[in-house]
Amino acid sequence: MIGTRNAVDGDPTFGDTWVYESLVGGIPGLDLSARAAIAFQVLLFETLVVGLGVVYGLSLSAIVAGTVAVAVAAGGSVAMLYIGTTTRGLALPDAHRRLLFGSGVETLFGVLGFAAVLTYLLSGPPAPFDPFVGGRSPAPVVFVALLILWDLCYRIGTSWWTAMVSLWRSLRYRVAPDTARRCRRLDAANVGFSLLELALVPLVVGQPLLVWAVVGHVAAVTAVSTAAALLLRTDS
DSSP, rough: OOOOBBBTTOOOHHHHHHHOHHHHTTSSTOOOOHHHHEEEHHHHHHHHHHHHHHHOOOOHHHHHHHHHHHHHHHHHHHHHHHHHHHHHHHHOOHHHHHHITOOOHHHHHHHHHHHHHHHHTSSSSSTTTOOOOHHSHHHHHHHHHHHHHHHHHHHHHHHHHHHHHHHHHHHEEEEEEHHHHEEEHHHHHHHHHHHGGGGGGGGGGOHHHHHHHHHHHHHHHHHHHHHHHHHHOOOO
């Protein structure tokens, strides 16, 4: 299973991991390390992007856009695995872990974000994927575009939920100084991923609402995570 062994609880179990981790770890016969899982993710999606681009003669800009999206999603995977693994090793109350992992709210945010973006695209021009692939798209291209879009929305939703839970943690608990330092590193990692999402802005530059959505999300995660780090109280 993805993740490292926790000295207290043993290997992470379902309900104590991100949905992303649980899915990969729950596939029978598949035992991937975190690094291998991310490499597999990048290889699979990038192969699809380039392969479909060649088969259907997509523009170079479309292939580049797909590659950037895959890279941002991979960065989200790195952040999620780091945050998840580190959080499971922190001396924080079980309520914090249950709220972060077991509630599944990050998936809800991902679904809401995916539905919102898809609604915006489908209610736009007659060919809703024009900004991404340059013309009405073949079904396989649309399918892969939607997969990558969901991948991004899920990770963006996870980033926002992580920021909110971090703020709740800081307002509710006092922690040991060492735990506080590690928590602040987690908050910084979450901000780092949100800043990486700015790479998506050039892909949607012709869609002002999507530009503001990405920039607004980055600003919100940065503000909330920074507040969480500053408000964190220690026992001494």
